Amino acid sequence: MPVAAALALAPTLRLRERDAAAETEALLGIATWAMQCTPNVALDFPDLALLEVSGSLKLFGGLKKIEARLRQGLAAMGYSARLAAAPTPRAASWFARAGRERLIADAALIERELSALPVSVLQSKDEETLSSIGAGSIGDLLALPRDGLARRFGQGLLDALDQALGRLPDPRGFCVLPEKFYAALELPAEATQAEALLFAAQRLLAQLEGFLAARAAGTRQVSISLAHRAAPATRIELGMVVVRREAAHLALLLRERLRQTALLVPVRAIALEVRTIEPLAHCNQNLFDDELREEGNWPRLIERLRARLGAAAVHGIGLCADHRPERASLPTEPNARQLALDFNLRPFWLLERPQALEEKNSIPCHHGPLKLLAGPERIESGWWDGADVARDYFIARTADEALLWVYRERSPEGAWYLHGIFS
Amino acid sequence: MPGLAAELQHHPGIWRGNELARTACPGIVTGFAALDAELPGGGWPCGALTEILPQHEGIGELRVLGPALAQLAAQGKFIAWIAPPYQPYAPALAAAGIDLERVLIIKTTRDGDSLWAAEQALGSAACGGVLAWPREVRFAQLRRLQLAAEGGRCLAILFRLTRAAREPSPAVLRIALATSVGGLALSILKRRGAPLSRPILLPALSAAGSNPFLRFDTHVVDSTPSAAATAGSLPARLALA
Numbered sequence: 137m138p139v140a141a142a143l144a145l146a147p148t149l150r151l152r153e154r155d156a157a158a159e160t161e162a163l164l165g166i167a168t169w170a171m172q173c174t175p176n177v178a179l180d181f182p183d184l185a186l187l188e189v190s191g192s193l194k195l196f197g198g199l200k201k202i203e204a205r206l207r208q209g210l211a212a213m214g215y216s217a218r219l220a221a222a223p224t225p226r227a228a229s230w231f232a233r234a235g236r237e238r239l240i241a242d243a244a245l246i247e248r249e250l251s252a253l254p255v256s257v258l259q260s261k262d263e264e265t266l267s268s269i270g271a272g273s274i275g276d277l278l279a280l281p282r283d284g285l286a287r288r289f290g291q292g293l294l295d296a297l298d299q300a301l302g303r304l305p306d307p308r309g310f311c312v313l314p315e316k317f318y319a320a321l322e323l324p325a326e327a328t329q330a331e332a333l334l335f336a337a338q339r340l341l342a343q344l345e346g347f348l349a350a351r352a353a354g355t356r357q358v359s360i361s362l363a364h365r366a367a368p369a370t371r372i373e374l375g376m377v378v379v380r381r382e383a384a385h386l387a388l389l390l391r392e393r394l395r396q397t398a399l400l401v402p403v404r405a406i407a408l409e410v411r412t413i414e415p416l417a418h419c420n421q422n423l424f425d426d427e428l429r430e431e432g433n434w435p436r437l438i439e440r441l442r443a444r445l446g447a448a449a450v451h452g453i454g455l456c457a458d459h460r461p462e463r464a465s466l467p468t469e470p471n472a473r474q475l476a477l478d479f480n481l482r483p484f485w486l487l488e489r490p491q492a493l494e495e496k497n498s499i500p501c502h503h504g505p506l507k508l509l510a511g512p513e514r515i516e517s518g519w520w521d522g523a524d525v526a527r528d529y530f531i532a533r534t535a536d537e538a539l540l541w542v543y544r545e546r547s548p549e550g551a552w553y554l555h556g557i558f559s
Numbered sequence: 560m561p562g563l564a565a566e567l568q569h570h571p572g573i574w575r576g577n578e579l580a581r582t583a584c585p586g587i588v589t590g591f592a593a594l595d596a597e598l599p600g601g602g603w604p605c606g607a608l609t610e611i612l613p614q615h616e617g618i619g620e621l622r623v624l625g626p627a628l629a630q631l632a633a634q635g636k637f638i639a640w641i642a643p644p645y646q647p648y649a650p651a652l653a654a655a656g657i658d659l660e661r662v663l664i665i666k667t668t669r670d671g672d673s674l675w676a677a678e679q680a681l682g683s684a685a686c687g688g689v690l691a692w693p694r695e696v697r698f699a700q701l702r703r704l705q706l707a708a709e710g711g712r713c714l715a716i717l718f719r720l721t722r723a724a725r726e727p728s729p730a731v732l733r734i735a736l737a738t739s740v741g742g743l744a745l746s747i748l749k750r751r752g753a754p755l756s757r758p759i760l761l762p763a764l765s766a767a768g769s770n771p772f773l774r775f776d777t778h779v780v781d782s783t784p785s786a787a788a789t790a791g792s793l794p795a796r797l798a799l800a
Binding site: 433434436437438440441444445449450451452453454455461464465466467470471472473474476477479481482483484485486487488536537538539540556557558559 | 617622643651654683
């Protein structure tokens, strides 16, 4: 339809230039994603991807299952596609181009099915001539004498027909997966809302999941960059505790991060990049959705918490072989292996910074005078790293019966400090 | 008729006002027999919110929980500490038998984040215990936490100030901690069952002499010989009281 006619019908129509580079990019993205179904993906530019699935039928449970999977994935990435399957690549591409979504597995049926297709699927320069001689469909062409057809339209046409019918081999060059993943998406309209960005990002994440599944890999680090018109791009790094690839989980983490990120300028495009991938085997799904599986999901919880609160805010705790109390307990990665060390009686709570205590009549006071119950325990250590301590620790009781861990500096002043609270 | 009465007595849906509620999920043993006897389910309730209202921090609120936490960690479940008032100190946790590998500390800057983190932790089956120290909680937020707790099988403990005792709360168990002569007094403000008027007394952390931990014959002096030599001279008033 000419532009003028289209505009006359729909005056609000927005016209956009066709972008060949973007189409190629999209097709490559689809090819990478589709490699989760088969390692053999060939491209027929500008709009066709061919998947050799005969080797994957058993794994995925048949042609119908693969088709459903492809459809679902393509929809998640925001594409609409016409899918067709046939015993030969050329026949499959003809069905797809003609918009006939057939799944033909039986080679015996191919000739009958192909006959119904219009000659336009050949994408031949002689299309008009063919129609004028009364050959409107592939079936009409097949009925014509072969030598005459070859003389009139060239051997190429005959070869194409033979390849479609499986009489001639039709070798294709398969795509090779890139080592890194990069995909970008230009937003239809500039957005500042986290939800709108997430919607677009989910398409990229779906593509990433396919790429990682094809490589039987996952990643711990996903970089997302949000491009703005005038300002430098906003970068978001998603870090994971374990190797992952599920798009749904990554989207959840991204949602938390986007909510935390203040976007002052609208976002024009989203790019997603994964630089290092790590092997991640397919895991068997449990027959029953029981809690045992959930219990092993602690990394999921930690990632979710870290996405919102920051990586440093969520940590484990570990012992360290140091006599200085402030160094005996250190933040660690959650679930990290721990040393087994013995200490004397220690308080449950440690103050981040010792709090100076008043001294009245040579008795330390904290909401009233303290009664020293036990001590001293002398800790004198750390002269080698400049943070040396020389302290006498006591367990003290306050007037309101709380037990405190206090110390006196071993210095001429002998100042008292509160360092911990027994609980 | 007697048969019917007996049957009614054992019907799970019928509860008599003078007895403790029967719970579907057995509680987590507290490690203190006197306390277990007074709690429905025979321990800390799981899958429900518990509030602990200490008179002041350091009164013994962690000591009360210690055995239960050790038990949960031993089962391989994580214990989330959300917005604790001070740093939990690893040597003491290890001494209480809590597996440090299972301790997860979550620091937050806002109350909203603490409650969010608590809700996430309660909803995850990875956590066996969730301890949270929110500063201000509204009733609606408590209700939300209670619902999150009901969804899981966690020990869910909220530490609140004593003055919160006057406010209504959807928590199924509320315990106020206060000191009393020779120990810690636990008053059960609310439980599923008849109210308890007298507090439960737990013996205090035995102070001197009897506790083997309190013998300080192991000074640590990693220092120059001259400093070590002076270590023995201590003022008399600092001896064991």
